[in-house]
Amino acid sequence: MGERPVELEILRYNPETDREPRFQRYSVGCREEWVVLDALNHIKETVDPTLSYRWSCHMAVCGSCGMMINGEPKLACKSFLRDYVGVIRVEPLAYFPIERDLVTVIDDFMDKLARVKPYLIPKREQPVSDGEYRQTPAELKKFKQYTLCINCMLCYAACPQYGLIPKYIGPAAIALAHRYNQDSRDGGRDQRQEEIAATEGVWDCSFVGACSEVCPEHVDPAGALQQVKIASTVDWYREHLMPWKKK
Amino acid sequence: MAKSSKPVVWGLFAAGGTVTAFVTPVLVLLTLLAALGHVVGLLAYDGLHAFASHWLGKSLLFAIVFLSLWHAAHRLRITLHDLGVRSDTPVAVVAYAAALAGSVAAAVYLLRI
Ligand code: FES
Numbered sequence: 001m002g003e004r005p006v007e008l009e010i011l012r013y014n015p016e017t018d019r020e021p022r023f024q025r026y027s028v029g030c031r032e033e034w035v036v037l038d039a040l041n042h043i044k045e046t047v048d049p050t051l052s053y054r055w056s057c058h059m060a061v062c063g064s065c066g067m068m069i070n071g072e073p074k075l076a077c078k079s080f081l082r083d084y085v086g087v088i089r090v091e092p093l094a095y096f097p098i099e100r101d102l103v104t105v106i107d108d109f110m111d112k113l114a115r116v117k118p119y120l121i122p123k124r125e126q127p128v129s130d131g132e133y134r135q136t137p138a139e140l141k142k143f144k145q146y147t148l149c150i151n152c153m154l155c156y157a158a159c160p161q162y163g164l165i166p167k168y169i170g171p172a173a174i175a176l177a178h179r180y181n182q183d184s185r186d187g188g189r190d191q192r193q194e195e196i197a198a199t200e201g202v203w204d205c206s207f208v209g210a211c212s213e214v215c216p217e218h219v220d221p222a223g224a225l226q227q228v229k230i231a232s233t234v235d236w237y238r239e240h241l242m243p244w245k246k247k
Numbered sequence: 248m249a250k251s252s253k254p255v256v257w258g259l260f261a262a263g264g265t266v267t268a269f270v271t272p273v274l275v276l277l278t279l280l281a282a283l284g285h286v287v288g289l290l291a292y293d294g295l296h297a298f299a300s301h302w303l304g305k306s307l308l309f310a311i312v313f314l315s316l317w318h319a320a321h322r323l324r325i326t327l328h329d330l331g332v333r334s335d336t337p338v339a340v341v342a343y344a345a346a347l348a349g350s351v352a353a354a355v356y357l358l359r360i
Contacts, residue, residue: 160329203253206325229257236254 006030006081008039010051011091013098021098023089030081036090037065037076040102053102060216063150066093066157067102073157073214093157095166109153112169115195116177121188139184146179146224148217155211155221161204168204169196171211171221178224181231197232205229256321256343263318266311296360305357313350320346 005027013021026043034042037055044051055065058077065076068091070084081088096104126133155171156162162170177192196202205225212222277290288294298304320342327338 164328197251199251199253201251203251203257206329208329229254230261232251233254233258233261236252237258 002032003029004032006039007087008036008043009087009089010040010043010102011098012051012101014050014100025087032082034081035077036067036069036074036079036081036088039081039088040076040090051102052100061150063152066152066154067091068094068157073154075152075154075216078216093153095157095159095163096153106153108166109151109156109170109173112173113151113176116169116173116192117188118173118176118180120180120183120186121191122185123187133185135184142184143179143182146175146182146219149176149179149219149221150217152216154214154216158210158214160208160210161206165200165204167200169201171205171225172219174202174205174228175219175221175224178228181228193232193235196228197235202228202232256317256339259314259317260321263314263316263321266314267318270311270315299357299360305360309350309354309357312353313346316346316349317343 006029007025007027009023009025011021012018012024026047028039028042028047030039030042037058040051040053040055053065053067053076055077056062057064060075060078063075066073067076068074068089069076069079070089071091073093076090090102092098092102092104096106096108099105122133149172151172153172159168159171162168174196177196180186181189181192202225205222207222207226209222212220215221277287280287281290299308324335324339324342328335332338
């Protein structure tokens with residue numbers, strides 16, 4: 001199989017020795033069918049063992065290899081070298097602090113994710129003897145697409161609103177909250193609304209739509225967010241025009 | 248965290264977006280036809296006058312004008328924010344005030360018919 005020289009310009013940063021991040025160039029022979037992650041692994045194995053980055057599955061499932069490739073948020077394991085011409089510039093995900101080289105500090109996202117309670121909060125606890133919680137295909141279809149999120153944070157690195165307003169809960173977390181809100185078995189919507197219907201919740205979204213464009217799993221977070229806006233608007237009118245009516 | 252009151256302005260914005268998405272292309276088409284000399288009978292002065300004289304016509308025209316203006320104002324507010332204008336409150340006040348002024352003017356003219 002063919003091999004060709006590929007040049008990569010990779011952002012390097014070692015907090016112990018560097019005052020600022022800098023770019024380092026690597027020229028390596030790469031196979032035609034390789035993805036950017038293969039090139040990084042090749043560099044780490046044969047040229048520079050100090051290069052740091054996250055990865056695990058190499059098949060767009062674990063969501064840990066998100067990085068900026070030529071300025072676009074991408075999964076390194078899903079970005080084929082043959083789709084790029086010239087020097088390929090690799091940087092850590094935008095808007096996240098850099099921990100080291102391509103590794104970012106993701107505490108902000110983890111914190112926001114926990115706040116929206118992305119897990120089933122059953123409407124009513126039912127004893128095991130009652131059997132399973134049943135769901136029709138139509139009920140499943142309502143949220144299935146949003147279950148495909150792999151928490152890769154590409155949508156955050158693509159979202160100009162997140163860049164401007166760091167407190168903004170952001171696309172993936174809100175889309176996941178929506179996923180559970182839409183689940184017929186779930187009864188936790190009120191708790192999640194506290195977070196996602198707040199100003200720093202869905203209302204900081206200005207529907208740029210970049211999140212859905214970069215999403216490697218086609219979750220369409222932007223679509224989820226608009227649905228959340230509609231539902232929150234209905235809530236608002238209910239609460240203010242019909243205060244006697246309990247939700 | 249307190250729930251936001253953004254739904255008020257956003258609800259009208261969304262409604263306006265839906266209205267303009269349906270109405271604007273029709274208006275463009277009809278105006279083009281009129282410009283080319285094909286005035287649809289319904290659009291002749293008498294027909295439109297009769298339409299705008301009825302309270303239902305008035306309400307409909309007002310709703311379309313108000314929602315479209317509100318939509319434009321909100322879009323402008325968001326766009327300015329995206330473009331880096333960070334003073335959101337003054338922008339919001341000016342944009343919504345303009346939309347409301349336009350709507351009041353529309354109401355006054357409609358009521359005069
Ligand atoms: S390595 Fe798991 S998603 Fe890329």
